[in-house]
Amino acid sequence: MHGTGPPLVTPFDADADLDEDALRDLVGWVEARGVDFLVPCGSNSEAELMTAEERARAIEIVAAEASVPVLAGTGSPGKRETLVATEAAADAGADAAFVVTPFYYGHDQSTLAAYYREVADAAAIPVYLYSVPVFTDVTLEPETVGRLAEHPNVAGMKDSSGDIAAFQRIRERTADADFDLMVGAGGVLGQALAAGGTGGVLALANVAPEATTAVYEASEAGDDEHARELTAACVELNHAVTADYGIPGLKYAMRQRGAPAGHARSPHRPVDEDARAALDDLLDELADLRIDR
Structure with a gap:
């Protein structure tokens, strides 16, 4: 996957x-609004608050409706459920599987590598690694990623650590492989692309897809300075819809822009008046943003 997707x-x-x-x-x-691919059942999809049947149905709907590639979230803490979900996603027409690191129980790097090899061996579609330590307290180390990139059915990774140094180390260790390396932190999108990233899977792309697309296009055109400028202009909005107000804030901001985002599921709660006011101010800034030179 290249480009940006939500x-x-x-x-x-x-x-x-x-x-x-x-x-x-x-x-x-x-x-x-220009996204290059879609990722149903990722973290911002509230996948962990959905039943397995609901996740499968969401992937089925997105795969049927989409005209861009679909990278379907199929990862669970255990291999059996991951493989069942991956098979269902493949049958639904998803282009690849997006597999979060096993969480809840602690696993060392060799165990994580063995798990991903087993999933990739069995999967009928390409597998993308997903490291999101803020939610799982599990990190795929660059050396582990480098070894996994040698597997013919491991196609890439989303790194949501936000650590550009670690991102660069991963790129160095996967440079000789056919391996897509995508960033998961919208606040460093421009920097990650300049460091050799192929794109981003970004919460920000749900609410400001035009802006994330513009960052990628500027980078592809060789204008890293403009890509960094656009990234910087979106940092506060990105932080608001992730760290500050989470999924309820993201969905509120999307609804304010006319997107059919719906409601968040319990235990999430709607954002309060102060949060709505802060998000409205940031959306006003987004409306004033010039994405072209």
């Missing part, structure tokens, strides 16, 4: 049920 939020209705029509509409909304 870990697509999952619209829930007022009763917290999957809103299938809104999900279809959301696919069209982000595609019309």
Whole structure:
């Protein structure tokens, strides 16, 4: 996968049920604003708050509706559930599987590597590694990634550490492989692309897909300075819809922009008045942002 894509939020209705029509509409909304691929059932999709059946249905809907590649989140703490979900995603038409590091129990790097090799051996579609230590307290070390990149069915990785030095070390260890390296932190997108990244899977791409696309296009055109400038202009909004206000804030901001984001599922709670005001101010700044030179 190259370019930028959102870990697509999952619209829930007022009763917290999957809103299938809104999900279809959301696919069209982000595609019309330039995303290069879609990632249903990622962290910002509230996948961990969904049943296995709901996750499979969401992937099925997105794969049927999308006109861009679909990188489907299929990872769980155990291999059996991951393989069942990956098979279902492949049957639904997903282009690749997005597999989070096993979490809950502690595993060393050799165990993580063995797990990914077993998943990749069995999967009918390419496998992308997903390291998101802020949620899992598990980090795939650059040396481990380098070894896994040699597997013919391990196609790439999303690194959500936000650590550019570690990102560069991963790139160095995968440089000779056919391996897509994507960043998961919108606040460092320009820097990661300059360091050899092939794109980003970004919460920010749900609410500001035009901006994340513009960063990637500037980088591809060799204008790293403009890519960094655009990244810097979006840092505060990115922080607000991730660290500050999380998924409820992200969905609020999306709704303010006209996206059919739906509601967040419990235990999430709607953002309060102060948060809404802060997000509105940041959205006003986004509206004033000039993405072209």
